[in-house]
Amino acid sequence: MTKLLEWVFCVLLLGVAWALVTFDLLDLRLPPIYKELAWPMPVYLLVLFGCYSIATIGYRVATFNDCEEAAKELQTQIAEAKADLRKKGLKL
Amino acid sequence: MATGTDQAAGMGLVGFSILLFTYYTIWVIILPFVDNDHLIHKYFLPREYSVILPGVAALVLLLFIGTFIGVVTWKSHSPQKVD
Numbered sequence: 001m002t003k004l005l006e007w008v009f010c011v012l013l014l015g016v017a018w019a020l021v022t023f024d025l026l027d028l029r030l031p032p033i034y035k036e037l038a039w040p041m042p043v044y045l046l047v048l049f050g051c052y053s054i055a056t057i058g059y060r061v062a063t064f065n066d067c068e069e070a071a072k073e074l075q076t077q078i079a080e081a082k083a084d085l086r087k088k089g090l091k092l
Numbered sequence: 093m094a095t096g097t098d099q100a101a102g103m104g105l106v107g108f109s110i111l112l113f114t115y116y117t118i119w120v121i122i123l124p125f126v127d128n129d130h131l132i133h134k135y136f137l138p139r140e141y142s143v144i145l146p147g148v149a150a151l152v153l154l155l156f157i158g159t160f161i162g163v164v165t166w167k168s169h170s171p172q173k174v175d
Contacts, residue, residue: 036124036139043143044120046150051109051116058105066095 018042116142 001009020026021038082092119142126132137145 033124037121040120040139040143043146044116047116047146048113051113054112055106055109058102058109060102062099062102062106064098064102066098068095 018038018041020028021030021034024035086092119136119139123133123136123139
């Protein structure tokens with residue numbers, strides 16, 4: 001079974017469980033609190049995933065490894081290379 | 093480590109996502125277990141909005157993304173046609 005089929009199967013299983021509780025398809029007569037908690041679940045999980053994504057991106061931006069000396073060194077090397085090429089006749 | 097504004101922006105995003113997560117979790121998961129006459133209900137809209145508002149936000153986001161793609165595609169084609 002391919003990975004895609006596995007994921008689709010899992011999502012389908014969870015979807016059926018959610019629909020059973022939200023729309024009372026089997027007439028299980030669960031306490032109403034189950035229905036109250038179940039019906040916003042898909043949207044809640046999406047918002048949760050969105051929050052996790054924003055937090056991960058923000059954290060990795062804040063802890064990114066800048067190399068300031070290497071950047072300055074690179075800029076001076078670029079300037080040197082341009083001066084050298086101009087001297088040799090290349091039009092920049 | 094990243095510098096100045098990068099760090100501030102990154103930590104700002106983290107803080108925003110924590111706030112959003114806390115408010116939304118209390119709204120969706122904790123409030124149904126709290127008595128209806130507790131003061132905390134004053135700070136939250138009726139529970140239907142906990143599904144409607146993210147839905148509207150998702151639609152607005154898709155609108156922005158679509159408009160952005162449209163504008164960029166149009167700008168990349170029109171200089172050719174002017175010549």
